[in-house]
Amino acid sequence: xxxxxxxxxxxxxxxxxxxxxxxxxxxxxxxxxxxxxxxxxxxxxxxxxxxxxxxxxxxxxxxxxxxxxxxxxxxxxxxxxxxxxxxxxxxxxxxxxxxxxxxxxxxxxxxxxxxxxxxxxxxxxxxxxxxxxxxxxxxxxxxxxxxxxxxxxxxxxxxxxxxxxxxxxxxxxxxxxxxxxxxxxxxxxxxxxxxxxxxxxxxxxxxxxxxxxxxxxxxxxxxxxxxxxxxxxxxxxxxxxxxxxxxxxxxxxxxxxxxxxxxxxxxxxxxxxxxxxxxxxxxxxxxxxxxxxxxxxxxxxxxxxxxxxxxxxxxxxxxxxxxxxxxxxxxxxxxxxxxxxxxxxxxxxxxxxxxxxxxxxxxxxxxxxxxxxxxxxxxx
Amino acid sequence: xxxxxxxxxxxxxxxxxxxxxxxxxxxxxxxxxxxxxxxxxxxxxxxxxxxxxxxxxxxxxxxxxxxxxxxxxxxxxxxxxxxxxxxxxxxxxxxxxxxxxxxxxxxxxxxxxxxxxxxxxxxxxxxxxxxxxxxxxxxxxxxxxxxxxxxxxxxxxxxxxxxxxxxxxxxxxxxxxxxxxxxxxxxxxxxxxxxxxxxxxxxxxxxxxxxxxxxxxxxxxxxxxxxxxxxxxxxxxxxxxxxxxxxxxxxxxxxxxxxxxxxxxxxxxxxxxxxxxxxxxxxxxxxxxxxxxxxxxxxxxxxxxxxxxxxxxxxxxxxxxxxxxxxxxxxxxxxxxxxxxxxxxxxxxxxxxxxxxxxxxxxxxxxxxxxxxxxxxxxxxxxxxxxxxxxxxxxxxxxxxxxxxxxxxxxxxxxxxxxxxxxxxxxxxxxxxxxxxxxxxxxxxxxxxxxxxxxxxxxxxxxxxxxxxxxxxxxxxxxxxxxxxxxxxxxxxxxxxxxxxxxxxxxxxxxxxxxxxxxxxxxxxxxxxxxxxxxxxxxxxxxxxxxxxxxxxxxxxxxxxxxxxxxxxxxxxxxxxxxxxxxxxxxxxxxxxxxxxxxxxxxxxxxxxx
Numbered sequence: 001x002x003x004x005x006x007x008x009x010x011x012x013x014x015x016x017x018x019x020x021x022x023x024x025x026x027x028x029x030x031x032x033x034x035x036x037x038x039x040x041x042x043x044x045x046x047x048x049x050x051x052x053x054x055x056x057x058x059x060x061x062x063x064x065x066x067x068x069x070x071x072x073x074x075x076x077x078x079x080x081x082x083x084x085x086x087x088x089x090x091x092x093x094x095x096x097x098x099x100x101x102x103x104x105x106x107x108x109x110x111x112x113x114x115x116x117x118x119x120x121x122x123x124x125x126x127x128x129x130x131x132x133x134x135x136x137x138x139x140x141x142x143x144x145x146x147x148x149x150x151x152x153x154x155x156x157x158x159x160x161x162x163x164x165x166x167x168x169x170x171x172x173x174x175x176x177x178x179x180x181x182x183x184x185x186x187x188x189x190x191x192x193x194x195x196x197x198x199x200x201x202x203x204x205x206x207x208x209x210x211x212x213x214x215x216x217x218x219x220x221x222x223x224x225x226x227x228x229x230x231x232x233x234x235x236x237x238x239x240x241x242x243x244x245x246x247x248x249x250x251x252x253x254x255x256x257x258x259x260x261x262x263x264x265x266x267x268x269x270x271x272x273x274x275x276x277x278x279x280x281x282x283x284x285x286x287x288x289x290x291x292x293x294x295x296x297x298x299x300x301x302x303x304x305x306x307x308x309x310x311x312x313x314x315x316x317x318x319x320x321x322x323x324x325x326x327x328x329x330x331x332x333x334x335x336x337x338x339x340x341x342x343x344x345x346x347x348x349x350x351x352x353x354x355x356x357x358x359x360x361x362x363x364x365x366x367x368x369x370x371x372x373x374x375x376x377x378x379x380x
Numbered sequence: 381x382x383x384x385x386x387x388x389x390x391x392x393x394x395x396x397x398x399x400x401x402x403x404x405x406x407x408x409x410x411x412x413x414x415x416x417x418x419x420x421x422x423x424x425x426x427x428x429x430x431x432x433x434x435x436x437x438x439x440x441x442x443x444x445x446x447x448x449x450x451x452x453x454x455x456x457x458x459x460x461x462x463x464x465x466x467x468x469x470x471x472x473x474x475x476x477x478x479x480x481x482x483x484x485x486x487x488x489x490x491x492x493x494x495x496x497x498x499x500x501x502x503x504x505x506x507x508x509x510x511x512x513x514x515x516x517x518x519x520x521x522x523x524x525x526x527x528x529x530x531x532x533x534x535x536x537x538x539x540x541x542x543x544x545x546x547x548x549x550x551x552x553x554x555x556x557x558x559x560x561x562x563x564x565x566x567x568x569x570x571x572x573x574x575x576x577x578x579x580x581x582x583x584x585x586x587x588x589x590x591x592x593x594x595x596x597x598x599x600x601x602x603x604x605x606x607x608x609x610x611x612x613x614x615x616x617x618x619x620x621x622x623x624x625x626x627x628x629x630x631x632x633x634x635x636x637x638x639x640x641x642x643x644x645x646x647x648x649x650x651x652x653x654x655x656x657x658x659x660x661x662x663x664x665x666x667x668x669x670x671x672x673x674x675x676x677x678x679x680x681x682x683x684x685x686x687x688x689x690x691x692x693x694x695x696x697x698x699x700x701x702x703x704x705x706x707x708x709x710x711x712x713x714x715x716x717x718x719x720x721x722x723x724x725x726x727x728x729x730x731x732x733x734x735x736x737x738x739x740x741x742x743x744x745x746x747x748x749x750x751x752x753x754x755x756x757x758x759x760x761x762x763x764x765x766x767x768x769x770x771x772x773x774x775x776x777x778x779x780x781x782x783x784x785x786x787x788x789x790x791x792x793x794x795x796x797x798x799x800x801x802x803x804x805x806x807x808x809x810x811x812x813x814x815x816x817x818x819x820x821x822x823x824x825x826x827x828x829x830x831x832x833x834x835x836x837x838x839x840x841x842x843x844x845x846x847x848x849x850x851x852x853x854x855x856x857x858x859x860x861x862x863x864x865x866x867x868x869x870x871x872x873x874x875x876x877x878x879x880x881x882x883x884x885x886x887x888x889x890x891x892x893x894x895x896x897x898x899x900x901x902x903x904x905x906x907x908x909x910x911x912x913x914x915x916x917x918x919x920x921x922x923x924x925x926x927x928x929x930x931x932x933x934x935x936x937x938x939x940x941x942x943x944x945x946x947x948x949x950x951x952x953x954x955x956x957x958x959x960x961x962x963x964x965x966x967x968x969x970x971x972x973x974x975x976x977x978x979x980x981x982x983x984x985x986x987x988x989x990x
Binding site for chain 1 (some may be wrong): 565567568570571572573574575576578579581586587590592
């Protein structure tokens with residue numbers, strides 16, 4: 001049986017539905033990341049798990065015990081749930097020392113003094129902040145504060161750890177470091193954990209499984225590999241960084257093989273057996289559309305287009321290529337650039353090698369970028 | 381650079397510092413010089429116009445009289461009692477308002493703002509009439525009901541002074557507390573709940589300790605205000621023979637012929653030293669504001685349902701509004717319509733109101749007071765804007781000096797400021813002729829308003845991104861033009877708030893004009909006090925009523941004109957609204973002195989990594 005289980009969870013704020021029927025099982029010792037854009041309900045879901053919010057409908061079970069079920073009036077308040085939460089703003093109590101912050105929960109639980117000391121020391125030591133134990137939280141740097149917040153959440157050995165975008169207030173370098181701390185901490189403690197973030201890379205690095213959320217629903221639940229390589233819909237593909245999402249339809253070529261053709265007929269790509277002939281969209285990562293002069297085998301197809309812009313990024317060059325009226329994001333590997341002796345000029349015709357077996361087929365549906373102007377325009 | 385001629389170097393030095401030097405000169409003259417003269421005066425044995433010998437005569441005289449110790453003790457009693465009552469009540473109200481579902485909680489903040497905007501003289505006079513031992517309205521009403529003469533209440537007493545002072549103190553403290561109470565990072569409390577603490581426990585073990593520095597700062601501030609208080613004790617305490625330090629200083633000059641300047645100055649200096657020490661302590665407490673953490677992410681604020689307790693809260697809120705607004709307001713109106721104080725019910729006359737609206741001496745006083753209020757407000761807000769800007773943009777010893785000197789009036793009680801200005805102007809032959817004219821009133825009242833005027837304006841300037849200014853400069857605006865064209869325009873709403881608050885406080889100020897107005901230019905609060913103490917109680921009520929109504933109308937009209945002018949600037953108005961969202965900030969009144977920025981800037985804010 002799953003350690004944490006949500007069944008049909010719905011949550012309304014003043015008549016606005018924020019969570020719309022969430023079903024999720026988290027196994028013992030697993031770390032599930034809730035990933036999604038702001039406003040998708042991921043933080044609300046986390047708060048429902050912690051008991052800081054009451055759900056409107058459905059059921060939340062932790063360790064086989066129902067903690068929130070409106071239909072029976074069951075609700076266990078946050079202070080009785082035995083969870084640990086790491087807040088985005090750290091939420092360290094400024095009038096207490098690091099040690100008092102970390103031992104607060106244990107004191108409230110009337111843990112014997114010696115045991116408190118042992119558990120607190122262990123938590124602080126495992127995060128390398130034992131030597132700052134007697135300082136006030138306000139005297140520490142951001143990264144140290146975040147580690148104290150981690151120690152505080154873990155010290156009471158909760159059944160469930162919840163992380164609310166804990167890295168979003170740190171700079172890029174510290175973020176990597178604390179991310180590793182969290183990963184180590186989780187692996188060592190084996191505590192079931194739910195982690196909220198909007199950062200795809202952070203989610204991939206930490207998660208056993210990722211739940212991609214949008215508009216109060218889980219769009220896809222799967223391992224990082226699954227979510228990254230096999231998005232189930234256009235939203236997930238877009239959110240997981242598929243730069244090229246094309247709309248069109250599947251037709252047959254002269255030999256009767258399935259071919260995907262874009263709406264304008266600019267692009268024709270033969271499909272392998274994985275893709276259902278009813279799909280109205282395909283998605284490709286720029287990394288699988290290479291500017292290349294190599295000969296191709298059966299696993300790839302060559303498209304020809306003209307260069308719109310080149311952006312040199314070190315490991316590779318990002319090239320925007322117009323194939324007919326469709327603009328594709330492509331990459332030029334470094335060895336190709338060296339072989340050519342430089343970047344292609346604007347307007348120059350290049351060959352694109354598209355890896356067929358990396359193409360993802362999707363149901364046709366509106367993209368977030370088509371309703372929200374905040375995204376980069378993608379080729380459709 | 382070394383071979384540049386000396387004159388060029390000097391020119392350069394002055395070009396960058398002209399503004400700072402001018403502001404510094406004004407600040408030293410207005411804020412520091414009078415206090416220095418007051419202290420000098422305490423060590424002279426004659427009045428400021430006469431040649432005198434130096435000595436400790438004033439102090440010797442004051443400290444050899446037992447009355448002095450009694451007045452200090454009285455001040456201490458009043459300060460402690462009104463602080464304890466006022467701050468505790470303010471905490472309770474702030475809690476109800478910010479954190480509970482108590483019905484009518486939304487009335488608390490408006491009521492407190494109203495109480496703060498009304499002059500203390502109003503509360504003192506109204507409660508003096510309500511609670512008069514023999515003919516007070518409350519006693520008379522009870523007498524009518526019971527059919528016999530009763531005296532359940534006497535506000536010309538310790539009870540009255542403390543009660544009325546605490547009513548006002550509660551409003552001041554509440555408005556200082558409500559911001560931090562509301563802004564408190566709720567995730568601190570949530571973290572405590574997660575750790576296993578219930579709601580009440582989280583409130584007492586997390587919220588209150590986190591707010592402790594703010595509460596301590598507000599308490600010290602209230603205590604200082606209690607020590608300085610003048611209006612209430614002079615009106616309610618004088619009939620009862622209760623004298624506090626501020627009224628004693630006034631009495632040394634008013635009741636003695638010739639006035640005893642030496643004793644008054646010695647008392648003032650003692651009070652000043654005491655208050656400066658306390659204000660310094662308050663700076664230390666409020667300066668370390670790192671406890672109040674505000675984060676970007678605010679989740680839903682769940683309010684507590686206190687059960688039966690919330691109805692108790694409602695009763696308390698209503699009781700406060702009745703005691704602080706309804707009863708005194710009704711009494712003032714009723715008093716203004718009575719032919720004489722203590723007249724039978726049903727006896728009404730418009731004679732006193734008519735007199736207040738027509739008698740030249742009274743009309744002149746109203747016009748003078750409101751003009752002073754409007755002009756002092758402009759001066760205080762403008763000076764605060766310029767000085768606040770210079771302070772926030774150039775950090776040097778000079779600007780630090782300006783900042784410190786601007787806070788000095790905060791520590792100077794009104795009567796003491798009055799005496800200090802008297803010394804400062806009487807002692808210098810040229811300035812002497814200004815004594816007794818409206819001009820000296822204008823300067824002294826402006827000075828008294830500066831610490832309050834500074835708060836909104838300085839806050840706005842600090843928030844203003846320097847990039848906006850840099851953009852103006854690189855687009856070709858001169859410094860001068862940049863300040864008036866960009867900075868002043870953007871901070872306009874705060875400037876208005878600053879002006880309004882100063883004007884309201886000036887118009888009700890009784891203590892500053894006491895020793896400065898001449899016979900022909902008494903301000904309304906002074907006349908009201910004089911009429912009241914001469915027994916012309918209903919006349920004073922009528923005058924105060926007319927004055928308050930006139931102030932309300934005139935200031936309201938000026939605000940409206942200003943709004944129209946801003947609206948006429950159309951696009952700019954909208955652009956500003958987008959740039960700065962400080963609509964909630966105006967009327968953040970009677971601000972506590974925030975410690976000079978450098979204090980605060982040294983502290984790292986918890987949970988504020990941006």
